[in-house]
Amino acid sequence: MTDYAKGLEGVIANESALSNVEGAEGRLSYLGYSIEDLVENCSYEEVVYLLHRGALPTRAQLAEVEASLRAERSLPDGLIDFLKAAPKDANPMDVTRTAVSMLGLYDKRATIGTPDLEKDAAIALSICAKIPIIVAAFHRFRQGLELPAIRTDLSEAGHFLYLITGETPTDVATRTLDVALTLHADHGMNASTFSARVTVATLSDMYSAITSAIGTLKGPLHGGANEGVIHMLQGIGELSKVDDWVEDKLTRKEKIMGIGHRVYKVLDPRAPHLRKLAVQLTEELGEPKWIQMSERIAEIMRERKGLNANVDFYSATVYYSLGIPTDLFTPIFAIARASGWTAQVLEQLRDNRLYRPLTLYTGEQGPLAITPIDER
Numbered sequence: 070m071t072d073y074a075k076g077l078e079g080v081i082a083n084e085s086a087l088s089n090v091e092g093a094e095g096r097l098s099y100l101g102y103s104i105e106d107l108v109e110n111c112s113y114e115e116v117v118y119l120l121h122r123g124a125l126p127t128r129a130q131l132a133e134v135e136a137s138l139r140a141e142r143s144l145p146d147g148l149i150d151f152l153k154a155a156p157k158d159a160n161p162m163d164v165t166r167t168a169v170s171m172l173g174l175y176d177k178r179a180t181i182g183t184p185d186l187e188k189d190a191a192i193a194l195s196i197c198a199k200i201p202i203i204v205a206a207f208h209r210f211r212q213g214l215e216l217p218a219i220r221t222d223l224s225e226a227g228h229f230l231y232l233i234t235g236e237t238p239t240d241v242a243t244r245t246l247d248v249a250l251t252l253h254a255d256h257g258m259n260a261s262t263f264s265a266r267v268t269v270a271t272l273s274d275m276y277s278a279i280t281s282a283i284g285t286l287k288g289p290l291h292g293g294a295n296e297g298v299i300h301m302l303q304g305i306g307e308l309s310k311v312d313d314w315v316e317d318k319l320t321r322k323e324k325i326m327g328i329g330h331r332v333y334k335v336l337d338p339r340a341p342h343l344r345k346l347a348v349q350l351t352e353e354l355g356e357p358k359w360i361q362m363s364e365r366i367a368e369i370m371r372e373r374k375g376l377n378a379n380v381d382f383y384s385a386t387v388y389y390s391l392g393i394p395t396d397l398f399t400p401i402f403a404i405a406r407a408s409g410w411t412a413q414v415l416e417q418l419r420d421n422r423l424y425r426p427l428t429l430y431t432g433e434q435g436p437l438a439i440t441p442i443d444e445r
């Protein structure tokens with residue numbers, strides 16, 4: 070049998086100057102800036118600018134990008150109607166995917182086959198600003214509540230927390246979510262980014278690309294794992310049950326959510342930042358058991374399988390500690406990754422080529438004779 074890369078493992082499909090995922094070393098940087106330095110020194114809005122424009126903003130440029138994002142905090146009436154009418158028990162990722170697709174219906178700039186980078190950059194920023202509004206609006210409407218009045222004095226992180234709760238968030242909560250958004254912003258040729266690039270490479274449009282990406286992020290092997298982690302911790306219930314639970318999973322050859330990574334062969338460099346936040350927040354909440362259970366699971370998986378925690382492992386506990394409902398965890402990933410997806414789509418359009426890999430055909434060689442339908 071001809072060799073091939075199942076799941077495209079190890080295959081380089083394009084060039085990118087955006088994020089550098091160094092799997093052997095466990096390092097991640099955006100445009101050459103380490104995520105450590107970025108979370109320490111920059112806001113998520115600065116990271117959005119960095120990914121979209123290729124350099125850190127000056128104060129004036131930051132003010133401009135913040136104003137542009139805040140000016141886009143509205144949704145077309147038809148989309149609001151959809152969000153009100155959507156089934157209350159719908160998965161928020163399904164709603165978000167459908168809503169982003171609908172956004173394209175209302176944007177006359179989104180045309181087929183005519184990339185225009187300035188226009189696409191404006192659409193990119195608008196999508197980043199509108200996804201949080203979509204997620205928050207659906208969350209409010211499904212509870213029979215109205216969306217609180219849009220504010221322009223809050224950051225992206227702060228405004229999202231305000232919209233879902235109706236209350237101005239604390240500085241700690243805002244800063245925590247801001248760090249999480251930065252850590253999730255971009256990550257090389259992950260599955261959802263690849264989807265986005267494949268879609269736009271046909272010269273489809275930005276909304277179609279981001280719709281593809283959201284559908285791809287949803288799966289539990291990718292962004293959906295953060296929700297899987299909290300369900301897992303709640304299902305196990307207490308520290309004393311962790312060892313038996315993990316043993317049982319391994320015996321049945323089932324995956325442990327939040328563990329393992331295609332590229333990182335050591336600890337995912339985003340995990341320690343989220344772990345630190347999770348430790349602080351669970352202590353403040355008086356619920357240290359979640360982090361204690363997580364630590365034990367991570368320890369067993371390292372020892373038994375040589376596998377490490379990924380970004381989804383601790384983000385789940387961070388969001389839980391902020392009081393965010395579990396089914397909004399993956400939409401928050403989408404909110405953050407929208408910056409990377411859109412930047413990668415713009416990069417794809419700057420040097421486009423259709424993606425069209427081959428498949429190793431394993432079917433009948435034929436040609437088979439067609440048996441008349443009544444004789445089959």
Ligand SMILES: CC(=O)SCCNC(=O)CCNC(=O)[C@H](O)C(C)(C)COP(=O)(O)OP(=O)(O)OC[C@H]1O[C@@H](n2cnc3c(N)ncnc32)[C@H](O)[C@@H]1OP(=O)(O)O
Nearest residue numbers: 289290291292294323324325326327328329330331379381
């Ligand atoms: C943001 C993100 O997308 S980060 C990833 C989020 N996803 C998860 O956390 C889900 C759990 N993890 C996984 O399913 C995988 O580790 C993935 C999907 C992330 C990477 O998958 P791949 O690179 O395709 O590795 P693959 O699934 O082939 O696993 C390789 C081996 O490690 C094992 N393995 C990998 N991850 C896990 C896990 N989480 N739990 C148990 N075993 C695991 C597999 O069973 C397999 O073992 P085997 O060789 O004995 O059969």
Ligand SMILES: O=C([O-])CC(=O)C(=O)O
Nearest residue numbers: 255256258259260331380
């Ligand atoms: O890179 C990957 O395969 C998955 C991942 O960690 C991410 O998208 O953040």
